[in-house]
Amino acid sequence: MELDELKSIWKNNAPGFQSKDESQIALMLKKQSTSIIEKLKRSVWFELIFTLLAGMGMLVYALTLPSGALKWTSVSALILFVAYLFFFAKKLMLLNRYGLAHENVKSNLELLVNNLDSYLKFYKRSYAILYPFYFCLMLLFIGLERGADEFIAAITRPEKIVTLILLAIFFFFCSTWLTKWYLKKLYGNHLEKLKCLLHDLEQ
Amino acid sequence: MATEEEKFTSLINQHQGLIHKVCIMYENDPDVRNDLFQEIVIQLWKSFGSFRGEAKITTWMYRIALNTAISGFRKQSRNIKTEDIRESHFNISDHGEDNREEDFQRLQWAIQHLSEIERAMIMMALEEVPYEEIAETIGITQNNVRVRMNRIREKLRKLMDT
Numbered sequence: 001m002e003l004d005e006l007k008s009i010w011k012n013n014a015p016g017f018q019s020k021d022e023s024q025i026a027l028m029l030k031k032q033s034t035s036i037i038e039k040l041k042r043s044v045w046f047e048l049i050f051t052l053l054a055g056m057g058m059l060v061y062a063l064t065l066p067s068g069a070l071k072w073t074s075v076s077a078l079i080l081f082v083a084y085l086f087f088f089a090k091k092l093m094l095l096n097r098y099g100l101a102h103e104n105v106k107s108n109l110e111l112l113v114n115n116l117d118s119y120l121k122f123y124k125r126s127y128a129i130l131y132p133f134y135f136c137l138m139l140l141f142i143g144l145e146r147g148a149d150e151f152i153a154a155i156t157r158p159e160k161i162v163t164l165i166l167l168a169i170f171f172f173f174c175s176t177w178l179t180k181w182y183l184k185k186l187y188g189n190h191l192e193k194l195k196c197l198l199h200d201l202e203q
Numbered sequence: 204m205a206t207e208e209e210k211f212t213s214l215i216n217q218h219q220g221l222i223h224k225v226c227i228m229y230e231n232d233p234d235v236r237n238d239l240f241q242e243i244v245i246q247l248w249k250s251f252g253s254f255r256g257e258a259k260i261t262t263w264m265y266r267i268a269l270n271t272a273i274s275g276f277r278k279q280s281r282n283i284k285t286e287d288i289r290e291s292h293f294n295i296s297d298h299g300e301d302n303r304e305e306d307f308q309r310l311q312w313a314i315q316h317l318s319e320i321e322r323a324m325i326m327m328a329l330e331e332v333p334y335e336e337i338a339e340t341i342g343i344t345q346n347n348v349r350v351r352m353n354r355i356r357e358k359l360r361k362l363m364d365t
Contacts, residue, residue: 002356003328003352003356006310006325006329006356006359007328007329007331009303009306009307009310010307010310010329010330011329012303012307013303013304013306013307017220017223017224017226017227019219019220019223020216020219020240021216022212022213022216025212025215025216025219025244026208026212028240028241028244028245029208029211029212029244029245029248031241031245033242033245033246033249034238034242035242035246035271102250102253102254102263102266102267102270103266103270103342104266104339104340104341104342105266105269105270105273105274105320105323105340105341105342106341106342106343107342108266108270108274109273109274112274194274197273197274197318197319197320200318200320201320201341201342201343
């Protein structure tokens with residue numbers, strides 16, 4: 001079948017559609033974009049605002065506490081919240097690198113694949129660092145709660161060391177698996193589809 | 204004096220057929236198709252300020268519409284399976300007498316079986332977009348467009364004969 005034949009079939013039966021008037025089009029401009037990058041940006045902004053509010057709440061709470069383990073816990077969590085702000089800022093920077101879709105299809109795919117890839121890698125790496133950090137923090141709080149001498153005596157026992165190592169390995173693998181699963185479910189499949197399309201174009 | 208928004212809505216109004224055709228090419232569900240139409244309009248509006256008229260207006264519109272449909276849009280609701288489309292199309296054509304209508308439905312069904320890039324290319328070709336413009340929109344050479352178009356035509360022929 002020749003292309004001209006296909007064109008004639010297409011031309012004689014142009015697909016029907018319900019045309020929109022200018023007021024309907026103008027109304028669409030007020031709506032939120034549902035593009036993958038815009039959705040990611042919105043979720044980062046939501047996490048950022050939530051962290052700020054939780055941080056402020058924690059600060060007010062810490063100020064009312066007398067000196068002690070709980071106060072130190074709150075202060076440590078506040079330091080962690082400040083670190084999180086940098087983490088969110090970096091995430092937004094990565095997402096903002098992706099411009100508007102006015103490149104050709106191939107360049108746009110390359111840009112999107114690279115940006116999504118580096119965003120997801122950054123997400124995974126940051127959690128890979130944060131989870132062990134939480135683990136150490138948990139040990140520190142137990143130490144503060146029990147008293148330094150008792151804590152050191154407890155964790156230097158061989159069976160405790162083995163338990164801690166096993167616990168750390170379990171904690172690390174579970175958290176890494178959870179992060180990978182979460183990211184794949186959210187964006188991984190879409191990224192795979194984009195990579196396949198790009199591969200198709202490069203062949 | 205017309206505002207930027209008025210100029211834009213009038214431009215979209217004039218060329219909305221192009222956006223509708225991209226939506227029809229990529230989505231079967233009418234609700235998802237509507238969402239895609241809206242997303243393309245939003246992306247065109249975002250890019251409107253930077254459009255300086257160096258490229259043809261339709262080239263610019265094809266680029267953004269296709270980029271949105273292919274890579275930027277993730278559908279929220281279910282997808283109608285292509286098998287369902289074929290069935291419904293053939294059910295209609297079984298009762299109809301117009302061969303051209305049947306050919307058109309068979310063509311539409313065959314197009315649904317092409318990859319997303321191939322769909323973009325055949326749609327532009329069917330709309331009489333020159334190969335040079337197709338190459339520019341997709342980001343490949345004109346020779347590559349020719350080779351791919353031959354492959355697509357062959358695929359469509361086989362699909363339409365089954």
